[in-house]
Amino acid sequence: MKLVIAEKAMLGRDIARAITGKSVSETTHLPISGNGYTVCAASGHILELVDPSKINKEWEWNKEFKIEKLPIFIPNWKKVPSSGKSQIVDQIKGLLKDAEYVIHAGDPDDEGQLIVDEVLQYCGYHGKVLRVLVNDNIPENIAKAFDHLEDNGKYELMGKAAYARSMADFCFGINESRLAAMRLHQNVSVGRVQTPTLGLIVNRDEEILNHIERKYYELTAFVDTCGFSEVPFEFRPLASVLADEKNIFDKSILENIQKTLEALKIPIKIKTKVTEKRKFPPLPYNLTVLQSEMNKLYSFTATQTLEFTQTLRDKFKAITYNRTDCQYLKSEHHQEAKEVMTIAMKNLNENWVLDYSLTSKAFNDNNVSAHHGIIPQKSSFDISKLSSDESAVYQAIVQRYAMQFMEPYIFDESESIFNTEYGDFIYKAYHEKSKGFKAAFNMNDEDDENKPKCDIWLNDGEHDGNIVKSEITEKKTSPPKQYTEGTLLTDMSSIAKYVSNSEIKEILKRKDDGKKGEHGGIGTTATRATIIDKLKEREFIEVKGKDIRSTNKGREFFHLLPDEIKGADITAKWWLLQEGIADGSIQDINAIQLSVAQVFNAHKDTAYIGKSIGNPQTAKIIVGKCSKCGSDVIESKNTYMCSSNKFEKVESSGEWKLVEGCGLQIFKEICDKKIPLKMVQELLTLGRTKDKLKGLKSKKTGKTFEAYLVFNKVTNRIEFKFD
Numbered sequence: 001m002k003l004v005i006a007e008k009a010m011l012g013r014d015i016a017r018a019i020t021g022k023s024v025s026e027t028t029h030l031p032i033s034g035n036g037y038t039v040c041a042a043s044g045h046i047l048e049l050v051d052p053s054k055i056n057k058e059w060e061w062n063k064e065f066k067i068e069k070l071p072i073f074i075p076n077w078k079k080v081p082s083s084g085k086s087q088i089v090d091q092i093k094g095l096l097k098d099a100e101y102v103i104h105a106g107d108p109d110d111e112g113q114l115i116v117d118e119v120l121q122y123c124g125y126h127g128k129v130l131r132v133l134v135n136d137n138i139p140e141n142i143a144k145a146f147d148h149l150e151d152n153g154k155y156e157l158m159g160k161a162a163y164a165r166s167m168a169d170f171c172f173g174i175n176e177s178r179l180a181a182m183r184l185h186q187n188v189s190v191g192r193v194q195t196p197t198l199g200l201i202v203n204r205d206e207e208i209l210n211h212i213e214r215k216y217y218e219l220t221a222f223v224d225t226c227g228f229s230e231v232p233f234e235f236r237p238l239a240s241v242l243a244d245e246k247n248i249f250d251k252s253i254l255e256n257i258q259k260t261l262e263a264l265k266i267p268i269k270i271k272t273k274v275t276e277k278r279k280f281p282p283l284p285y286n287l288t289v290l291q292s293e294m295n296k297l298y299s300f301t302a303t304q305t306l307e308f309t310q311t312l313r314d315k316f317k318a319i320t321y322n323r324t325d326c327q328y329l330k331s332e333h334h335q336e337a338k339e340v341m342t343i344a345m346k347n348l349n350e351n352w353v354l355d356y357s358l359t360s361k362a363f364n365d366n367n368v369s370a371h372h373g374i375i376p377q378k379s380s381f382d383i384s385k386l387s388s389d390e391s392a393v394y395q396a397i398v399q400r401y402a403m404q405f406m407e408p409y410i411f412d413e414s415e416s417i418f419n420t421e422y423g424d425f426i427y428k429a430y431h432e433k434s435k436g437f438k439a440a441f442n443m444n445d446e447d448d449e450n451k452p453k454c455d456i457w458l459n460d461g462e463h464d465g466n467i468v469k470s471e472i473t474e475k476k477t478s479p480p481k482q483y484t485e486g487t488l489l490t491d492m493s494s495i496a497k498y499v500s501n502s503e504i505k506e507i508l509k510r511k512d513d514g515k516k517g518e519h520g521g522i523g524t525t526a527t528r529a530t531i532i533d534k535l536k537e538r539e540f541i542e543v544k545g546k547d548i549r550s551t552n553k554g555r556e557f558f559h560l561l562p563d564e565i566k567g568a569d570i571t572a573k574w575w576l577l578q579e580g581i582a583d584g585s586i587q588d589i590n591a592i593q594l595s596v597a598q599v600f601n602a603h604k605d606t607a608y609i610g611k612s613i614g615n616p617q618t619a620k621i622i623v624g625k626c627s628k629c630g631s632d633v634i635e636s637k638n639t640y641m642c643s644s645n646k647f648e649k650v651e652s653s654g655e656w657k658l659v660e661g662c663g664l665q666i667f668k669e670i671c672d673k674k675i676p677l678k679m680v681q682e683l684l685t686l687g688r689t690k691d692k693l694k695g696l697k698s699k700k701t702g703k704t705f706e707a708y709l710v711f712n713k714v715t716n717r718i719e720f721k722f723d
Contacts, residue, residue, distance in 0.1 A: 003099035004039045004132075005092060005116050007106045010314045011137060012041030015105060018142035026315075031095060040095055042106075046085035047118050049077050049170050067182055070604060071175040071597045075590045077167045079118060093123040101128035104152045107321070108133040108371060110582075111526075113159035114166070117152075131155050135321045137313065138377050160589060161582040168192075168574060168592035175600050176565060180557075183608035188557055189538055193523040193531050195561060196568045198540050200491055200498070202550045202558045204483055206622055211479035212681050216247035218473045219254045221261055221425050223418075225270055225465030228456045233418065233425035241422050251472065257422050258470050267464040272416040274460040279411075281403035281437045283327035283362050284373030287525035288493050288518070290396070295486030298392055299546055302485050302529035308393045309374070316386070317379040318347075319397055323526040324371035325518055327362070333375065334363045337405065344376040344398045347383050352440050354405035362404050375401045399441055406437035416458045418465070429457050482547040485532060492528050495568045496520025507572040522571045553613060559622075560611050562603040570599070623677065624684040628713055629662040633684060640666045640680050663716050670718055671696040675709070683711040688721065696720075 004019070006012035009030055017024045020034030031040040052072050053060035059072055081089045096102070102120065106112035120129065129152035134145050169192055176190035219235035235257070237248060248254060285293070287306065294300040300308070309322035333340075338356045345351060362373065376398050383391060410433040417424050437443070481487070491498075496508035496519060508520030523531055532548075535541045540554030550558070558566070577595060580586030588594075622632045626642040634643050645661035666680055673696050679689045687710065694706040707720035 001033070001098055001100055002037050002103060003095050003101075004037055004103040004105050005119070006039065006041040007112050007115050008043060009041045011105065011107075011134065012039050014137040014139065014317075015039050015134070015142055018139035019146055031091070037103075038095060038099075040092055041088075042092070042115055042119060043085060043088055045111075045115055046082055046088050047079040047122055048082045049167065050074075050080050052174065061178065065178070065182070067179065067604075070179060071171070071600045073171060073593065073597045074167070075593075077170070077593075079122060089119065089122065092119055096120075096123055096125050096127075099127065101130065102152075103146075103149065104129055104131045104155075105134060107323075108135060109323075110158045110162035113155050114162040117156060117159040118163065129153075135372060136377055137317055137320075138379065140378070157582050157584055161578045164581050164589050164592045165574065165578055167590070168596050171593045171596045172565075172570070172600075175596070179600075179604065180561075180608060184557075184560070184611060184613050186557075186613050188613070189534070190561070190565065191531070191534070192570050192574070193527065194534055195558075195565060196495060196522055196571070197488070197492060197531050198535055198550065198554055198558050199566055200488065200495065201483055201535075201541055201548060202555050203498075204480060205550050205555070208479040208482065209677070210622070210624055210681065211477070212685065213678060214249055214477045216249050216475055216477060217251045217254050218248075218475060219257060219470060220473065221467050221470045223268070223270070223427075223465040224468050225463050226458055228458075230468060231416075231427055231456050231458070231465075233416070233427045235423060235425055237423040247475075247477070251474075254472050257420070258472060260420070260422075261467050261470050264467055267466055268418045270416050270418045270458075270463040270465050272414060272458045272460055272463060274412055274414045276410065276412055276433070278408040279436075280408045281360060281362075281406060282400065284329060284375050284400050284404070285397060286324050286327045286373060286518075287322060288325065288489050288528065289327065290374060290393070291529065292486035292489045293396065294393060295484055295489070295546070297396075298389070300389065300393075301532075302489055303533055304389070305393060306526075306529050308387075308390045311390055312386075312394055312397075316381050317377055318381065318394055320373075320375050320377055321371055322374055323524075324374060325525045326368060326371045327373045328364045328367035329362050329372050329375065330365050330368050331363055333372070334359060336378070337401075340376055340378050341398075341402060341405070343378050343380055344401070347379075347381060348395060348398060349383070350398075352402050352406075354402060355407070356405055358405050358407070360404040402440070403437045406440060407434060409436040409438050410434040414458050414460075416463075427456075427458070431457065482549065484546045485543075485548060488532065488548055489528055492523055492531075493521035494519035495522050499568055501569065504567075504569050504572045507576060508568060511572070511575045520568075522568050555622075556613050560608055560613070562607045564599055564602065624681050626662060626664050627684050627687065627711070628664050631662070633664070638668055640668070664713075665716060666711070666718065670709070671698065673697065679709060683709060683718070687711055687713075 004015055006015055012030050013024050013026065013028060013032070016022060016028075016030075016032040016034075016039040019037050020032055020039060022032055022034045024032060031038050052074065055074060058069055102125065104116045106116040130149040131152040131154065132145050132149055134142055136142065172192050173190065177188065180188050180190055221233045221235065222230040223233055225231055235254075241253065242248065287309070290309070291302040291305045294305045295302070306322070309319060312318040313320070313322050341354060374397055386394060412431040412433060414429045414431075416427045483491075496505045499505040499508065505520065512518035512520055535554070536543065539551055540557065541548055542551050573595060574592050577586060577592045581589065581591065623635055623640055624633045625631070626633050626644070629642065629644055631642050631644040633640055642662050642664040645663060645665065646659055647656040648659050649655070650657050666675070666683060668674055673693060675693065679693060682689050689709045692706040692708050696705050696707060697703070698705060707722050710719045710721050712719050
C-alpha cells in the first residue's frame, strides 16, 4: 500500500478522486483506498511547539514570572499534537505501519513541506518517502502530477528551514512580548512581521501629520512651431538647478530663467522623436496583488479576499492554488488555456475574443518554483451558487488570465525637446493606435489619466520654433496618502524601499529575487492578512472608512520599542540563515533562534526602563521637533508641548510647575482662535507663521483682527506681528 499524506482533507479527497478510482463526495471520510493507494490527510499544522512551561515550570507565564528567566531558548524545540489533533496524528501513525512507502502531498512550499515531514518524524517513520507537487486540484492535473514523483529528500532541507523559522518566531515573540509586558505593565505583543508593519503605519501617519505645505514653482514655455501656436513645453531642470530638491521652491530661480527665455530672439532648435510603445497585459494575480486590487475596487479586507479565494478553490475547484507569491505560469498552462478559458467564460456567460497563438510574458517556466500565478481551472459550475463577493473575485481572476491572450495596448509617443543651459523643455503628445486588451475590459490606468489631452502633434525630426511667452505656475506639496489595506499590503511586499541600511535593503531584495509583486517584503502572501488582523485586535491600528491609521496605543508602543527590532532588519538577517539551512551550508537548526537570543540580550537590561503606555505626555502623536532643545513635540489636551517637560502640582496654589525640561509649550488656542497644526509646525521650524491668522479676538475691545504669529523662545510666548 502506497500511503499518500495530503496537507488538508479537502486536497486529500481531490487526490483520492484522481488516483484511487473511487467515487468521492465532499463528505467522504478519509482515509480512502483504491488502486494500491491509501489517501489520508493532516489538517494544516497538527503539531505545535511544546509550551515552555511543560519543559521548565519556571517559564510559566504568571504573576511570579521573573524577567531574569528570559530569554527562553529551547534548542531543537520539540513538537506535540495540537489541541484536538491527536486523533489525526494517531490515524496517520497507524497507517504508516502498513505503508510500502509514503507520498508526501503537502502544499508545494516550505510550510507544506514541514507539515508532513514533522508528522513523519514525530511518528518515527524512517521508510521511503516520495514528493508530489500539486498546484491544481482538478483530477486530471493531479493524476499528471503523480506521474512526476520525486525523492522527498530533495525538499527536506526546505522543511527544516521552515522549522528553524518557526522556532525563531516563537522565541522572538515570547521573549520580546514578555519583556515589554512586564516593564510596561500592559498586555502587549511584539512580532517579527507585526512590529515593522505597525512601523509602516505609524511612520505614514506621522509623515502626514508633520507635513508642512510648501509652495513650489514650475515653468512652461509656449512655442510657435510647425504651424501650431503656443505649444506648451514643460521645464525639466538640471540637478544643479534643483540643488538636491525634488522641486524648485525659490520662485526667483525660474524668474531669472524666464528673463533669459524672453531675451531669445532667434529661433530655437527642437528635436522630436516619435516612438511606438506597447503596454502588455498585467501578469496573472498572486495573492498579495489580488488582495490589493480587491481592496481598491470593492473595499474587501485582505482576510476577506483570502477567504473568498479559499472557497473558490476548495468548494468549487474554480481556481488554482490561492496562497501563491508567484505571478508566472508554466508552458503547459498555455497548452491547456483554450480548454480552461472556454469553461471559465461559459461559467461567467462571457465570450471574449481570445488569440491562443499569443504567448504573453507570463508563461515562463524559469520564473515558476513551487507555485504559479492564480488562474481559473477546468471546472464547470453554476455561477449563481457564488456569493456576489466570491463572484467578483472569480471574475477578476478570469479576466486577468483572459488578458494574456489579447493584443497589447499600442500608442505612439511624440517627445519634443529643446535644450538650455538650465535644463530641457519637453513637450509630449500621444496617439492611440490600438486599445488591445484594454478594449475588452474598458480599462484605464493612472498612466492613461496622466497623459495630456492635447491635439497638437509634432512629427519626427528637427523643427524651428519661437518662444512667444512663458508662465510660472505655483503649486503646493501634499502629504502621502493614508494607508488602505491594499496599499499596506503592497508596501509590506516591498518594505525594502523604506530601509536606509544599504546592506539590509540588498538582502531583502535578494530574498525576493525573481518574484513579480515581491520586492524585498516582510511576511508571506499567506500570513499578511493575519498580521493586519492581529494589529487591529491588539488595538494598535484602527480602520476608518478605507483608511488604516495607528491608534495612540500603537504609536506610543512603537516609539518605545528597541530600535534593533523595529524594522525589517531581522527578517533580512533571518533569511540569510534560513537560506543557509535550506541549502545545507548551515548545519545548526537552532541558528536563527540563537540569533534571536543574542538580539534580545542586547537590550534586555535597558528596554522600556522608566517607560509606560497611557502617559498623557507620550500618548499623543509627535507633531515636530522642539526648536529649543530638539526633543519631540507632542500633542496634549490643550497644548503642543516639548516631551522633555515634566510638571508637578503645587499643593498651595493648585498650579502646575515646570520642574524639568526646556519649557516649550504652545497653547492650541490664542485669542479665542484655534491655531492650525500647519501654523504650529511653522512656529517650530521657522519661528513664525508664513501667513496671518485670521479671526483673532481682542480681549479688550472684542473686535477681531489678523496677525502673523511669532514664537519668542526666551519667554515661551506667542507674539503678534502685523507686517
